[in-house]
Amino acid sequence: KAGVTQTPRYLIKTRGQQVTLSCSPISGHRSVSWYQQTPGQGLQFLFEYFSETQRNKGNFPGRFSGRQFSNSRSEMNVSTLELGDSALYLCASTDSDTDTQYFGPGTRLTVL
């Protein structure tokens, strides 16, 4: 099976702009989670989608939102970008039979 794919891999935006990141999970996986990874804060959970519904949400402001489509692909949107949003955004899909998450390579977002 193909792994988790994320697009784009790199993105440069300026403050105030918005951005949309995409994630395609492993075939058959219905749960997709998003994480933010920064040197200072480490890996922090953003939200999880399962069957097109947000099932859990981390402690991030409302500027961070997401959605999941019927084919389990997920998008994450960040509006009104701030410098502190610069990070590696990771997507993971979960094998529900084994409770194991498989991570994508991430999207490196730089906000100037």
Added chain:
Amino acid sequence: AQSVSQHNHHVILSEAASLELGCNYSYGGTVNLFWYVQYPGQHLQLLLKYFSGDPLVKGIKGFEAEFIKSKFSFNLRKPSVQWSDTAEYFCAVIFDNYGQNFVFGPGTRLSVLP
């Protein structure tokens, strides 16, 4: 709130040295435990996991971990490290009352000197 801690921020070893990385969590209920590794420039990969049964679990690349429930710990070990083990190691926990989402530790950077 549940949390995961890792004892060391940065560990430096010579090749063939033994490795033990600490991981502790704060929660008395049921947990699922994982160790992930992130090699330089690569994405997170699963090393091993523990759900139940034998508390000593073996993973890929010669790694193993021991779950000690009384100590809320899940330490990662390898008898003899190689230069190629240089990476960042993350302990992660699913807490039974927090859906299917991981709480990650801050990570331990391992540098193995040739």
